[in-house]
Amino acid sequence: EVRLVESGGVLVQPGTSLRLSCVGSDFTFDDYAMHWVRQVPGKGLEWVSGINWNSGTIDYADSVKGRFTISRDNAKNALYLEMNSLRVEDTALYYCAKDRVPSLWYVFDHWGQGTPVTVSS
Amino acid sequence: IVLTQSPGTLSLSPGERATLSCRASQSVSRNYLAWYQQTPGQAPRLLIYGASNRATGLPDRFSGSGSGTDFTLTISSLEPEDFAVYFCQHHAGSPTFGGGTKVEIK
Numbered sequence: 194e195v196r197l198v199e200s201g202g203v204l205v206q207p208g209t210s211l212r213l214s215c216v217g218s219d220f221t222f223d224d225y226a227m228h229w230v231r232q233v234p235g236k237g238l239e240w241v242s243g244i245n246w247n248s249g250t251i252d253y254a255d256s257v258k259g260r261f262t263i264s265r266d267n268a269k270n271a272l273y274l275e276m277n278s279l280r281v282e283d284t285a286l287y288y289c290a291k292d293r294v295p296s297l298w299y300v301f302d303h304w305g306q307g308t309p310v311t312v313s314s
Numbered sequence: 315i316v317l318t319q320s321p322g323t324l325s326l327s328p329g330e331r332a333t334l335s336c337r338a339s340q341s342v343s344r345n346y347l348a349w350y351q352q353t354p355g356q357a358p359r360l361l362i363y364g365a366s367n368r369a370t371g372l373p374d375r376f377s378g379s380g381s382g383t384d385f386t387l388t389i390s391s392l393e394p395e396d397f398a399v400y401f402c403q404h405h406a407g408s409p410t411f412g413g414g415t416k417v418e419i420k
Contacts, residue, residue: 237401
């Protein structure tokens with residue numbers, strides 16, 4: 194069964210940086226695009242960023258463009274999200290999600306359980 | 315693309331039919347519209363993609379339909395585990411999600 198485990202979420206102050214990680218198992222990691230999706234508890238979902246199988250195509254939501262950087266290390270089955278200049282409105286539960294195909298198709302067929310990020314002074 | 319889901323809450327009994335609507339602010343290219351189910355404390359679960367394609371292992375009581383700007387998720391006969399929040403999402407480029415429909419027990 195596909196497994197995705199996120200880590201790195203903590204309480205930070207506005208303007209600081211944070212790196213989230215996601216490790217995948219029980220599937221061929223480098224056969225699929227991967228994404229980050231966030232959710233404010235009790236609220237809706239917001240796609241954050243996606244990366245194709247070989248890091249050749251990367252996409253960001255306008256709300257994070259220029260501040261967040263997505264990357265992956267296929268040798269480690271790992272996905273990362275480098276988050277800079279954090280804002281209060283970035284507070285959310287961050288999910289790692291697997292795409293159905295190697296390219297960015299934005300169909301999220303498996304999700305991790307999420308890692309919470311809180312940005313507050 | 316802005317996705318508007320209705321109703322906000324649907325109160326039904328087990329065994330009843332549920333019809334959920336998702337309307338897009340502009341036509342969704344290639345009908346690239348997905349549906350997800352989320353139960354409390356859990357991550358979303360993919361149900362439907364491409365408007366009508368079922369995810370692997372999805373019971374056939376779930377079906378998706380629609381095209382252009384109007385899409386529907388139908389649950390033919392509600393089981394206890396189907397009471398949850400449902401989100402639609404377009405996957406034709408940088409995706410957006412609808413605000414969700416909560417299906418609650420009447």
